[in-house]
Amino acid sequence: MTQYISRAIAIVGRSSLSCVKRGFHVSPRAMVISVGDKLPSVDLYEDAPSNKVNSAELVSGKKIIIFGVPGAFTPGCSKTHLPGYVTKADELKSKGIDEIACVSVNDPFVMSAWGKDQGAAGKVRMLADTNAEFTKALDVAMDLAVLGGTRSKRYSLVVEDGIVKEVNIEPDNTGLSCSLADRIKV
Numbered sequence: 777m778t779q780y781i782s783r784a785i786a787i788v789g790r791s792s793l794s795c796v797k798r799g800f801h802v803s804p805r806a807m808v809i810s811v812g813d814k815l816p817s818v819d820l821y822e823d824a825p826s827n828k829v830n831s832a833e834l835v836s837g838k839k840i841i842i843f844g845v846p847g848a849f850t851p852g853c854s855k856t857h858l859p860g861y862v863t864k865a866d867e868l869k870s871k872g873i874d875e876i877a878c879v880s881v882n883d884p885f886v887m888s889a890w891g892k893d894q895g896a897a898g899k900v901r902m903l904a905d906t907n908a909e910f911t912k913a914l915d916v917a918m919d920l921a922v923l924g925g926t927r928s929k930r931y932s933l934v935v936e937d938g939i940v941k942e943v944n945i946e947p948d949n950t951g952l953s954c955s956l957a958d959r960i961k962v
Contacts, residue, residue: 809914809933813940815842816913820903821884829903831910835935838874843932843955844916848882848890852952857930858894860957865899871962873934877901881908881927918949930955934962 809815817832834840843861845853861868861876868876876899880887884904891902908926911917916929932955934942942961944954953959 808916808945809940809943811940811943815933815935815938815940816910818905818910818913820879820905820910821887822901822903823888824884825906827884829901832938834875834877835938837937839872839934839936841868841873841876841932841934841960842879843877843930844879844911844914844928845930846880846918846927846950848880848886849893852930852950853880854890854894856952857956858890858896858900862894862896862899864957868957868960868962873962875901877903879903879905879910879928881905881911916945932956932960934960 815831815835817830819828819830820834821827822829831842835842841861843857845857847853858878861878865876878887878891878896878900880903882890882904883906887902887904891897891900894900896902905911905928908917908928911926911928914931916931917926918929919926929949930946930951932942932944933940944959946953946955
């Protein structure tokens with residue numbers, strides 16, 4: 777147990793300087809998604825409530841980037857985060873990425889409209905985590921009252937055939953540094 781506490785202190789101490797790269801679990805209660813973990817199986821929604829996309833099925837047999845944002849149409853998400861992935865989609869796919877998915881705690885209609893607004897069609901799939909179930913399963917939920925309550929920390933994952941290969945969680949939960957498209961190691 778002491779080794780886990782030491783590792784946690786080391787990461788927390790560094791997190792203000794750089795991206796939090798998770799590679800272990802601190803305790804059974806703090807199960808932040810980590811490298812080597814299997815991506816949880818949760819239903820997300822694309823375009824409409826009738827179009828379920830199961831996260832485990834989405835990543836099965838593929839190499840996928842999943843990035844999470846605090847909210848659709850918010851300034852950092854709309855000016856930097858999503859546009860970066862839209863712009864770099866072809867480059868990332870040429871390096872072996874099969875798909876890129878953006879996840880936010882929003883409804884599918886909002887995610888669809890945001891994707892259209894950002895020109896994401898064919899580049900980034902816009903997935904709604906309507907009840908924050910996926911966000912909570914990754915343990916990246918946070919309370920943002922200004923956006924209506926439970927939202928996602930800003931993060932990016934590289935998942936290969938269901939196994940998490942890379943985790944980047946912004947040290948302040950919402951900043952724009954390590955979870956950006958140009959920081960992904962493919």
